[in-house]
Amino acid sequence: xxxxxxxxxxxxxxxxxxxxxxxxxxxxxxxxxxxxxxxxxxxxxxxxxxxxxxxxxxxxxxxxxxxxxxxxxxxxxxxxxxxxxxxxxxxxxxxxxxxxxxxxxxxxxxxxxxxxxxxxxxxxxxxxxxxxxxxxxxxxxxxxxxxxxxxxxxxxxxxxxxxxxxxxxxxxxxxxxxxxxxxxxxxxxxxxxxxxxxxxxxxxxxxxxxxxxxxx
Amino acid sequence: xxxxxxxxxxxxxxxxxxxxxxxxxxxxxxxxxxxxxxxxxxxxxxxxxxxxxxxxxxxxxxxxxxxxxxxxxxxxxxxxxxxxxxxxxxxxxxxxxxxxxxxxxxxxxxxxxxxxxxxxxxxxxxxxxxxxxxxxxxxxxxxxxxxxxxxxxxxxxxxxxxxxxxxxxxxxxxxxxxxxxxxxxxxxxxxxxxxxxxxxxxxxxxxxxxxxxxxx
Numbered sequence: 563x564x565x566x567x568x569x570x571x572x573x574x575x576x577x578x579x580x581x582x583x584x585x586x587x588x589x590x591x592x593x594x595x596x597x598x599x600x601x602x603x604x605x606x607x608x609x610x611x612x613x614x615x616x617x618x619x620x621x622x623x624x625x626x627x628x629x630x631x632x633x634x635x636x637x638x639x640x641x642x643x644x645x646x647x648x649x650x651x652x653x654x655x656x657x658x659x660x661x662x663x664x665x666x667x668x669x670x671x672x673x674x675x676x677x678x679x680x681x682x683x684x685x686x687x688x689x690x691x692x693x694x695x696x697x698x699x700x701x702x703x704x705x706x707x708x709x710x711x712x713x714x715x716x717x718x719x720x721x722x723x724x725x726x727x728x729x730x731x732x733x734x735x736x737x738x739x740x741x742x743x744x745x746x747x748x749x750x751x752x753x754x755x756x757x758x759x760x761x762x763x764x765x766x767x768x769x770x771x772x773x774x775x776x777x778x
Numbered sequence: 779x780x781x782x783x784x785x786x787x788x789x790x791x792x793x794x795x796x797x798x799x800x801x802x803x804x805x806x807x808x809x810x811x812x813x814x815x816x817x818x819x820x821x822x823x824x825x826x827x828x829x830x831x832x833x834x835x836x837x838x839x840x841x842x843x844x845x846x847x848x849x850x851x852x853x854x855x856x857x858x859x860x861x862x863x864x865x866x867x868x869x870x871x872x873x874x875x876x877x878x879x880x881x882x883x884x885x886x887x888x889x890x891x892x893x894x895x896x897x898x899x900x901x902x903x904x905x906x907x908x909x910x911x912x913x914x915x916x917x918x919x920x921x922x923x924x925x926x927x928x929x930x931x932x933x934x935x936x937x938x939x940x941x942x943x944x945x946x947x948x949x950x951x952x953x954x955x956x957x958x959x960x961x962x963x964x965x966x967x968x969x970x971x972x973x974x975x976x977x978x979x980x981x982x983x984x985x986x987x988x989x990x991x992x993x994x
Contacts, residue, residue, distance in 0.1 A: 703992060705993070713974070740974040740977075740978050741974065748972070752967070752968060752970075754963045754968075755927075758956040758957065758963075758965075759964070761957060767990075769989050770989065771989050773984060774921055
């Protein structure tokens with residue numbers, strides 16, 4: 563699959579490497595691709611402009627900082643996103659110092675919903691936003707199986723996303739489809755608990771597993 | 779221990795039964811104890827006024843609806859709460875219809891922090907607010923071990939709370955101390971994800987387990 567990651571931070575780099583290793587045709591989209599030649603060489607993945615990346619991708623993946631995501635995706639242009647799978651992994655934090663900085667920048671709704679309503683012709687799926695980039699691409703680094711959530715309105719888009727998750731090492735038994743894009747709110751607000759767990763445990767390299775009732 | 783549960787809903791009833799069965803001296807505090815005689819008989823636990831309950835308890839447990847908690851605890855009086863362990867289990871939702879009603883009524887901070895700042899002489903611990911009343915009192919009803927979080931500023935209060943959790947069936951290996959009361963925000967905002975998981979799985983009887991990195 564042709565995958566365009568918009569954003570070149572830790573998450574973009576980790577996913578680019580992992581999906582390229584799984585055989586996908588991956589590009590990274592950057593506002594300043596000319597300054598990213600070393601990165602492209604290091605990852606073995608082209609770093610190109612955002613417009614070109616969005617046009618290239620069958621799947622476009624938002625890995626920009628949450629507070630900048632809408633503006634950056636507008637740069638790509640609604641046309642390039644029409645009918646495309648748009649995977650949103652970002653979470654928005656305000657600029658305030660912690661712990662008050664843990665207040666999310668998308669409180670009333672969620673960034674996932676805002677992206678879907680800004681680009682109504684895109685098929686948005688929120689996923690992977692409840693863990694750090696190491697766990698995203700190495701679920702086996704944990705002491706047992708854990709859960710990855712999906713939120714979105716388009717069943718086919720969620721099926722495509724599920725395949726890409728499997729390619730990262732997430733077996734289908736670890737996928738939990740929360741329902742429509744409104745449920746992105748749960749994934750994003752989990753950031754508060756994520757930060758508390760990370761601070762208390764001294765690591766970002768954890769995840770949660772949903773533990774269901776015993777079968778009767 | 780003398781435990782006063784303030785609130786007579788599902789959570790208060792379940793905890794009253796479970797802590798009484800573990801040998802504690804439990805009372806339920808209600809605004810209208812005169813109308814709760816059948817409940818008292820059913821549970822085998824006295825239902826008394828809020829002021830009397832708060833005075834009775836060495837531990838006072840807030841199980842009122844989150845949006846009403848501060849007002850109800852004010853009824854008990856700050857004096858009755860001075861130096862006491864005050865366990866807060868409530869989460870506040872707004873009155874809007876779902877899914878927008880999933881917005882919490884305590885967005886900027888958390889109810890746990892608000893209770894601590896309203897009653898600075900009380901020793902507030904937030905816990906058990908990430909699961910439903912059945913799981914609170916029957917952690918073994920799940921298909922595997924899961925996690926219960928604690929947030930609070932007073933280490934001794936958290937130690938006392940840990941003992942009470944153990945009495946409900948939560949082994950100490952399941953306790954995760956998030957840190958100071960500010961981390962109550964994580965427990966409360968988890969409600970958004972909780973509602974999404976509940977709706978998609980068709981049950982409230984689940985919990986999450988924090989899965990840590992493999993030991994190196």
